[in-house]
Amino acid sequence: MSLKLLYRGPLSSCNYGCTYCPFAKHHETAAEHAADEVKLQRFLGWCESYRKPLDVFFTPWGEALTQRRYQQALARLTHLPHVGRAAVQTNLSAKLDWLDDAQPSKLGIWATFHPDWAKRQKFVAQCLELEERGISYSVGVVGFPSVLDELKALRAELPPHVYVWVNAVKDLASQYTPEVLQAFTALDPLFPLNLKAHPSLGKACAGGQTVLSIDGDGVARRCHFLREPLGNLYEPDFESKLGPRACTAATCGCHIGYVHLEYLGLQQVFGRGILERVPQREWRGRP
């Protein structure tokens, strides 16, 4: 069993400006970029020294792949023998030439298509480059009913085996019509799971045991949603803080969290693609 680290440093800028996004409204100064780089390098140094099975997932507040340092970080991680997966959430807008330096079989890309900011043709071309390079990737959208036509077109233009996910807009869930629910579910068989907040209080979750959220200072939490620190990655005894724990939140409604909630059985559904959100083939839907 590998340790999975979900790294979220201070970087919080984005080249897009989605109106619904609570993140990425910041523009880093040169000094802030430099500070982010220092923290990132410290994290990478720790990953290099760990020497046990490790998977890393970058889940930034904004867009990381427009920054050379995150491209290089992913590439560097893929060359570490004890790292099984180096994955990232991205809007996939940045050039992909950095992939030349990475070991493709270890990369995972969770790509979000934002029709208000990206041209579908360009986005699909980026996906096809991932395809050609043999990289494990998923593609998805934030599930506003208004994106449905674009989403269907995207689905049709991607290879059939590619998983296309839809993130439910929870505030709108009660307003989804049966037709919209059916359309999203036809595209993403796992959409109904995303539509609900899963009861989690007292339930076993891998968060805090084999999955950790790590911030730029190394503070380790069981997930991005429970703020209580478990310890610090950079302290020598940090592994003593790992262990089975019951969730203390009433519900867990975000894929990045509930995918580790044990009673849902999603570790089997996603297998090796769990970080980049690629399920086993039978769960990928059909165009």
Ligand code: SF4
């Ligand atoms: S692309 Fe992602 S991080 Fe950037 S503004 Fe949109 S939702 Fe936020």
Ligand code: SF4
């Ligand atoms: S169930 Fe969700 S909120 Fe609870 S520990 Fe797991 S990831 Fe965190």
